[in-house]
Amino acid sequence: MLFRREVLEGIAGGRIDRVFRVWGKPPVRSGSTQRTWAGIIVIDSVTAVSPEEITEEDALRSGFDDRAALLTALSKSTKEGGYHRVMLHLGPDPRAELAANADLTDQELADLKTSLDAVDTRSRRGPWTREVLRLIEEHPGLRALDLAERLGRDKLPFKADVRRLKALGLTESLETGYRLSPRGEALMAYLRSLTE
Template sequence: MIRPAELEAIRDGEIDLAFRRWNRARVKVGTRLRTGVGLLEVTSVDAVPLSALRADDARRCGAASLAALKEALTVRSSGQVFRVGLRYAGPDPREILREAVPTAEELTEIRAGLDRLDAASPIGPWTRATLRIIDANPEVRAPELAAQLGRPTPEFKRDVRKLKERGLTESLAIGYRLSPRGEAVVDHEDGPRERAPRRTGTPLPRSIGAPATRALRAVDLHTLEAVCSWTRSDLAALHGVGPIALDRLAAAMADIGLGYAPD
């Protein structure tokens, strides 16, 4: 429920609070949350009266003003207001796991884990079919993949997350692809297969949204390193690339020392 711009601000140390109206606290101190920018850690959880909020609270949570913060919290009248302290806790460990090609012993453990998922599923074995369809269709939207398997999209996406937890898949701005770890599992079971070369560079951030991602892909821009060869005004002329997407692209490029080409 934390918006992409807020996630980036937490990572950069500009925001360290969030406010929620809950019937009871849904996180506790020490909880770690996986997000698009990495891990966030909950540092405090306190129920507070709405009247106790101050301008500093609004600043620390990224609200435009104290009035705007209070207005957002009064949309729902039930429940208590909770002040949640947050800090960036580093990259998602799954990113490291994805790049780790498994040993023979690890492959045995991974396959046994997939067998357990299959055995526990009410629809029967699904793990290998899901890995194979992602392998054959990288960067394809989840509804299209689910339709090929004859599965409801929400259930398909839920199961892909289980594979992601094991470092076998990667979520892209649109669709998925197998990680090097996932490719090793499929190759071990089916034999090595020809794949298109993995694109080098930094993938487009998911925070720019699907319309902007489709527009960039249509002109063969798949990485931030490719985007930086374009001017902001030329990208703005592409249908689907709006000011918010442009700002998020600029922020993502700045993180790796890049920027738009000069006009």
């Protein structure tokens, strides 16, 4: 499912707990999850509804000003099928728990180093992981565009690289920019100790 930015912001802020879609057959089901930039979206239920079953509260809790605005938006869908109410919430992101863990054994730190080495070895442009981690460490909260420019890179590929580091629990996204997670800080200290 695709979500507009303002919808994801509403879900993350707790203002939105449902969305409506026009589907022939729903592509999601209760219990499924979807990773987004705002976190993990958990689907609680998917219910076919008639226009009469859509309430004013449905409209407000899906980010619309009123029921009429929601029904107008649904009527403009180019997809064929019926209306569906999707109840959802922002679930825990397993990467957050991973990122918060800075109490790593020497073996875990060595394994993380090996993971970075493997990413660098497979990269077509050569090693980049430590350079990006160092840049984020030195400039927490700096916009992705500014970080990318410091490396002479385009923003979108740079952000994709940061997501790879986040998947390892090494970085955290801020409202603007990034910072090293506690796990990332522990790894950087370990990497520095290897060169001393």
